[in-house]
Amino acid sequence: xxxxxxxxxxxxxxxxxxxxxxxxxxxxxxxxxxxxxxxxxxxxxxxxxxxxxxxxxxxxxxxxxxxxxxxxxxxxxxxxxxxxxxxxxxxxxxxxxxxxxxxxxxxxxxxxxxxxxxxxxxxxxxxxxxxxxxxxxxxxxxxxxxxxxxxxxxxxxxxxxxxxxxxxxxxxxxxxxxxxxxxxxxxxxxxxxxxxxxxxxxxxxxxxxxxxxxxxxxxxxxxxxxxxxxxxxxxxxxxxxxxxxxxxxxxxxxxxxxxxxxxxxxxxxxxxxxxxxxxxxxxxxxxxxxxxxxxxxxxxxxxxxxxxxxxxxxxxxxxxxxxxxxxxxxxxxxxxxxxxx
Numbered sequence: 001x002x003x004x005x006x007x008x009x010x011x012x013x014x015x016x017x018x019x020x021x022x023x024x025x026x027x028x029x030x031x032x033x034x035x036x037x038x039x040x041x042x043x044x045x046x047x048x049x050x051x052x053x054x055x056x057x058x059x060x061x062x063x064x065x066x067x068x069x070x071x072x073x074x075x076x077x078x079x080x081x082x083x084x085x086x087x088x089x090x091x092x093x094x095x096x097x098x099x100x101x102x103x104x105x106x107x108x109x110x111x112x113x114x115x116x117x118x119x120x121x122x123x124x125x126x127x128x129x130x131x132x133x134x135x136x137x138x139x140x141x142x143x144x145x146x147x148x149x150x151x152x153x154x155x156x157x158x159x160x161x162x163x164x165x166x167x168x169x170x171x172x173x174x175x176x177x178x179x180x181x182x183x184x185x186x187x188x189x190x191x192x193x194x195x196x197x198x199x200x201x202x203x204x205x206x207x208x209x210x211x212x213x214x215x216x217x218x219x220x221x222x223x224x225x226x227x228x229x230x231x232x233x234x235x236x237x238x239x240x241x242x243x244x245x246x247x248x249x250x251x252x253x254x255x256x257x258x259x260x261x262x263x264x265x266x267x268x269x270x271x272x273x274x275x276x277x278x279x280x281x282x283x284x285x286x287x288x289x290x291x292x293x294x295x296x297x298x299x300x301x302x303x304x305x306x307x308x309x310x311x312x313x314x315x316x317x318x319x320x321x322x323x324x325x326x327x328x329x330x331x332x333x334x335x336x337x338x339x340x341x
Contacts, residue, residue, distance in 0.1 A: 004217030005257070007132050007172045011092060011219060012258030012287035015326045016063035018174075020262075020293035021048055021071065022096035022135065031294075037306035041070075049076045050304055051297065052085045054315035061322035064092035066135050066174070066291070073129065083130040094133035094174070095126050097162070101139040109184070110151040111139045113158055116165075123169035133172035135221065136162040140179045140200050142188050142228065147196060152203050160207035163218055173213070174260070174291070176221035177204050182265030186228035190235055194225045194243050201251035215255045221291050222248070223264045224274050237270070241277035245284065252286065259284075260291035268321060269338055271295040272328045279331030289329040296321050 002010070011018060023031070028047075029039045037043055048071055052058060065086055072095050074082050083093050099115035113136065123134065138155035140147050159175050166173035179197045180186075201222065208215065225244040227233040235243075248259065263271040271292060278288050290296075299321055304314035327333040 001170065002132070004167060004170070004172050004214065007092065008217055008219055008257045011064045011133060011172070012260060012289050013063055014287070015330055016061055017290035017292070017325055017329055018094070018260050019051070019062050019065045019091075019296055019322075020135075020291050021051060021297075022066040022068050023293060024068075024100070031301060032306075035301060035305045043306065044070070045074055046077065046306075046308075047301070047304070048074075048082070049085075050311060050314055051300065051318055052076075052082060054300075054318045055089060057315070057319040057322040058086075058089040058091055061319075061326040062089070062091050064094050064133060066094045066096055067131075068096060072126065072131060092132050093130050094135060095131045096136075097122060097126070097134045098136045101137070104151060104154065107148060107151060108145050109141050109143060110146050110148060111141070112151075112154050113138050116158065116161055119162065119165050120168070123165055123171055127169050127171055131171060133174055133219075134166050135174040135176055137176040137178055140177060140196060141183050142180060142192060142196055143185060147200075152200050153207075156200070156203040156207040159204055160211035160213060163208060163213045164211040167214060167217055172217060172219065174219045174221050175204065175208070176262065177201065178262060178264065179223045180264070181223065181226055182229045186230040188228040189231050189233040190225060190227045190240070190243055193223075193227065194247050197223065197225055198247045198251055201247065205251060205253065215253055216257060218256065220252060220256055220259045221262055222259065224261055224266070226264070226266065226274070229265045237273040237277040240274045241281055244274075245278055245281060249283070249285075254285035256286050258287035258289060260289050263290075263292045263295035266295065268295045268298060269335070272324050272333055272338065273335070275325065276328035276331055276333035279329060282331070290325045292325065296325065
């Protein structure tokens with residue numbers, strides 16, 4: 001069995017990134033609504049099977065896949081387990097283990113992620129059926145009254161407890177403290193995002209150290225430092241890259257093997273452009289790659305439309321976005337490459 005460090009390094013190996021396919025039923029319902037597709041066990045299976053059988057994308061550009069508990073145990077339409085499909089293309093199975101973010105008592109709009117109860121037993125089970133990494137998302141709201149110090153500390157403490165339990169089970173923890181860009185009101189500028197992201201990361205790593213987490217056997221999945229989605233502030237990719245790297249270098253130890261960004265409300269192309277700009281700077285002590293869901297899947301979902309006859313164009317769309325982000329993970333993406341498809 002590979003070590004935590006070996007698995008972490010494989011997940012951020014050069015020119016690859018992580019596919020986040022761990023959408024909740026509510027999230028996938030919103031996406032299916034766009035194409036008029038009902039949400040059932042079978043439609044969720046068929047959609048994810050379409051992605052996992054996209055051999056060009058999965059074998060060349062995807063190092064690992066974050067699954068739901070349902071998908072980790074699910075079979076394709078022909079009876080092949082999804083974990084076997086992933087093994088066939090050398091993609092590492094991972095699993096989302098949190099139970100969602102809920103309102104924090106005594107706060108205005110802040111949330112705390114739940115799911116620690118019984119997690120030790122669940123992680124043991126997930127490891128037995130093939131999961132080699134896990135993900136837990138903490139949500140940090142930005143508004144005139146948030147985040148509070150308590151909100152940041154509470155989420156950081158939970159992330160650290162989760163990470164320690166993962167490593168105990170031989171599973172690499174992906175630690176995701178997301179400073180929201182698309183929550184309400186979402187009108188903050190890039191400097192406000194930088195300030196909150198810096199405080200959040202500093203607190204998270206304090207808690208990880210206190211919990212005894214081995215930083216060489218984990219990955220970080222943060223937001224990029226961007227304005228809120230309703231802000232009038234529209235900086236260039238180079239500005240976003242500079243501000244993001246400045247915050248990360250100040251607060252993320254170099255012993256962490258890699259950082260796999262979430263897309264956080266950015267357009268597909270913006271998420272790719274900003275990642276590429278960071279890698280072009282060439283200053284990071286960690287691998288910088290992607291862990292995208294919507295920003296990898298939207299074009300494929302629209303091309304598929306729930307119709308098996310559209311399998312080839314849907315998989316081609318997925319392969320294109322995966323390739324663009326793989327180039328971005330090496331600082332080699334350019335707009336003309338994206339538009340040439």
